[in-house]
Amino acid sequence: MQHTPTTDRFEVALGSEESAYALETRNLNIYYGDSRAVNELSMGFDRRKVTAIIGPSGCGKSTALRSFNRMNELIASARTEGEVLFHGVNVYDPGVDPVQVRRWIGMVFQKPNPFSKSIHENIAWGARINGYTGDFDELVEDSLKRVALWDEVKDKLKESAYALSGGQQQRLCIARAVALKPEILLMDEPTSALDPISTAKIEDLLDELKKQYTIIIVTHNMQQAGRVSDRTAFMLLGDLVEYADTKELFFNPRDERTENYISGRFG
Amino acid sequence: MTGTFNQNLSVRHVRGSRWQAAFALATILAVAFLATLVLTIVDDAFGWVIMMDETDRRELTRDGVTLDAQNTAQLLATIDEHLSPRRYRALERELPFADRGRDDLYALVLAEIVNPEIAETYNLFESLVSAQAIKAQAAEEYPEGLLVFRSWVNARFLLAPQSAVPLAAGIKTAILGTLMTILITLAFAFPIGIGAAIWLEEYARDSWLTRAIQVNIYNLAGVPSIIYGMLGLAVFVRGLEPITSGAIFGASAAGDTANGRTILSAGLTLAVLILPVIIINAQEALKAVPGSLRQSSLAVGATKWQTIRYHVLPASFDRILTGTVLAISRAIGETAPLVVIGASTFLTQDPTSIFSKFTTLPIQIYQWTSRPQAEFRHLAAAAIVVLLALMLSLNSFAIVARNKMRKQKRF
Structure with a gap:
């Protein structure tokens, strides 16, 4: 298989601001076997903003998120139709290598899942396999500083990442994604396994991170969506019901179903 | 709704206690069987023996010096x-x-002239319990005899080749044969088994073909070992004779009549025998690696192989290793397939290469257990003790290595 042209396509496309959005989906349909989990999703994600996707369990929000960097295709029964445009390139184009997509579109998962390696290696490994040529110590320090973890771990970089607390581990996972200098960070309920203090730290972090990255966050927690996001999308049963500025969506929902959900009448 | 609750606690607890007792009994039985096994072997491996000299040592006293203190000239x-x-x-x-x-010279005198032979053997249990009776019997029936306590497992036994004389017989040739065979087995079964497991577990798509392969691997794991002997005989000993006899490598020296019945054939046969076990075990080990670990690697732009190489394999290697060692232990104990492919039952020459005849x-x-003389029964017991010790040390190595590796990982 010849993947080199793909690399060029992304890197050429990257500098240009040809697309209004950092990421855009067009008529995205995702199936698990015969059942459709995401239904004709068409939406754009603004550059350097935090976009939250909310909705009750099973509404397809995590599925949609995982499809943006082609992580969803790891599920054997999943099938994707439609387009996900990243700098004008459809990441589902037959010539596109998913490995390349994931390098530009990073991901943070529900449960912290650091590598079974040292803190240093957790950050450096991804950069190394992607052919990073700079100074690794510098990269590790910079990445950890971006997630406000440097001061807590700078004296134990050689220790196992599992020695950290859950909240620290999750910030390490964010740093791991940031170290690749991605364009977009996908976060799949990143605080659902964390205590309130760790959650607050990560929410504060998002404000900093959005200066450089486009962030798309899936969350169960409507307060969290209200606190951290600029734009919010509400999904229900695989459909995008409403997508608006966060304040607008929470205080002035257009759709009755949105209103019912945010006022806690179902979900 | 008129139903009432009848908790009936005492009956439920009694039932529970009965099952608990049954489980305890099962455990006790299992332990008892194992203890009996060990005791039977130990019983035969140690005990008193009565030695009779063909020529009485006292007659060999020369110049008032007893045999064991004589110098070269006196011995000559x-x-x-x-x-x-x-x-x-x-x-x-000879020399x-x-x-x-x-x-x-002293050893020569002992072997050729004194020529001690075992007239009577006793088990460890008899030796301990009825010592007086044995002494009386020895004094009465073998007044010339020497009653000594003998450990059938001893240095000489470990270092001597096979012999038709029980006192001279040892297991060096067999130990070397076992070790060399197992190395061959490991060299083939480990990489092929792990490779197949990785392909089946990580790469293969779910199709009728992979499912058929999977089912057959499970079935092969249950095929009686003698069938593998037939396979080894047909394929390795006969079919691949030029290779397994070493002929095409020019290794077959004149007078060597091993044909294909070599250590190489034996190792390959055992490798095929334990291959399904190794594959299944490695697959289970890979399955136990959580998906989140794979995802975390793929999400930083690692390829599938990088994910397997740097995350999945290190995380599963302790289990893979344990399973492999257990499979190897099984291979060490296999007899039937080796009999079929033509193991030498009486071999006094140590194997020199993988193209040597083997036992x-x-x-x-x-072979020893099928002989009528009591001495060989004791020799067999001693060899069993060595075999068990070999297996136990292998298994403990596996456990220690696993625990060491397990300390380093956590997910």
């Missing part, structure tokens, strides 16, 4: 006096008596 005189001229010439041809050292510990044990 004894040999001159007692050894038949034919035997003398034969030994002289001139003038060139032999004192210890060598292994279980074959040796099998």
Whole structure:
């Protein structure tokens, strides 16, 4: 298989601001076997903003998120139709290598899942396999500083990442994604396994991170969506019901179903 | 709704206690069987024996010096006096008596002239319980005999080759055969087994073909080992004879009649035998690696192989290793397939290469147990003790290695 042209396509496309959005989906349909989990999703994600996707369990929000960097295709029964445009390139184009997509579109998962390696290696490994040529110590320090973890771990970089607390581990996972200098960070309920203090730290972090990255966050927690996001999308049963500025969506929902959900009448 | 609750606690607890007792009994039975096994073997491996000398040592006293203290000249005189001229010439041809050292001569006198033989053997249990009766019997029936406590497992036993004389027989050839065979087995079964497991678990798509392969691997794991012997005989001994006999490598020296019945054939046969077990075990080990670990690697732009190489394999290696060692333990104990492919039952020459004729510990044990003389029963028991020790040390190595690796990972 010849993947080199793909690399060029992304890197050429990257500098240009040809697309209004950092990421855009067009008529995205995702199936698990015969059942459709995401239904004709068409939406754009603004550059350097935090976009939250909310909705009750099973509404397809995590599925949609995982499809943006082609992580969803790891599920054997999943099938994707439609387009996900990243700098004008459809990441589902037959010539596109998913490995390349994931390098530009990073991901943070529900449960912290650091590598079974040292803190240093957790950050450096991804950069190394992607052919990073700079100074690794510098990269590790910079990445950890971006997630406000440097001061807590700078004296134990050689220790196992599992020695950290859950909240620290999750910030390490964010740093791991940031170290690749991605364009977009996908976060799949990143605080659902964390205590309130760790959650607050990560929410504060998002404000900093959005200066450089486009962030798309899936969350169960409507307060969290209200606190951290600029734009919010509400999904229900695989459909995008409403997508608006966060304040607008929470205080002035257009759709009755949105209103019912945010006022806690179902979900 | 008129239903009432009848908790009936006492009956429920009694039922529970009965099951608990049954489970405890099962455990006790299992332990009892194992203990019996060990005791039977130990019982045969140690005990008193009555030794009879063909020539009484006291008659060999020379110049008032007992045999064990005699010097070279005295020993040579004894040999001159007692050894038949034919035997003398034969030994002289092997190595001139003038060139032999004192210890060598002493050993010669013992083996050729004194020639001790075992007249009677006793088990460990008898030796401990009815010591008085044994002593009385020895004094009455073998007044010339020497009653000594013998450990059938001893240094000489470990270092001597097979022999038709029980006192001289050892298991060096069999131990070397077992070790070399197992190395061959490991060299083939480990990489092929792990490779197949990785392909099946990580790469293969779910199709009728992979499902058929999977089912067959499970079935193969249950095929009786003698069937693998038939396979080994047909494929390795006969079909691939030029390779397994070493002929195409020019390794088959003149006079070597091993044909395809070599250590290589034996190792390959055992490798095929344990391959399904290794594959299944490695697959289970890979399955146990959580998906989140794979995802975290893929999400930083790692390829599938990088994910397997740097995350999945290190996380599963402890289990893979444990399973492999257990499979190897099984291979060490296999007898039937080796009998089928033509193990040598009486081999006094140590294997020199993988193209040598072979015997292994279980074959040796099998051969000794089928002999009528009591001495060989004790030799078989001693060989079993060695075989068990070998297996136990392998298994403990596996456990220690696993625990060491497990300490380093957590997910």
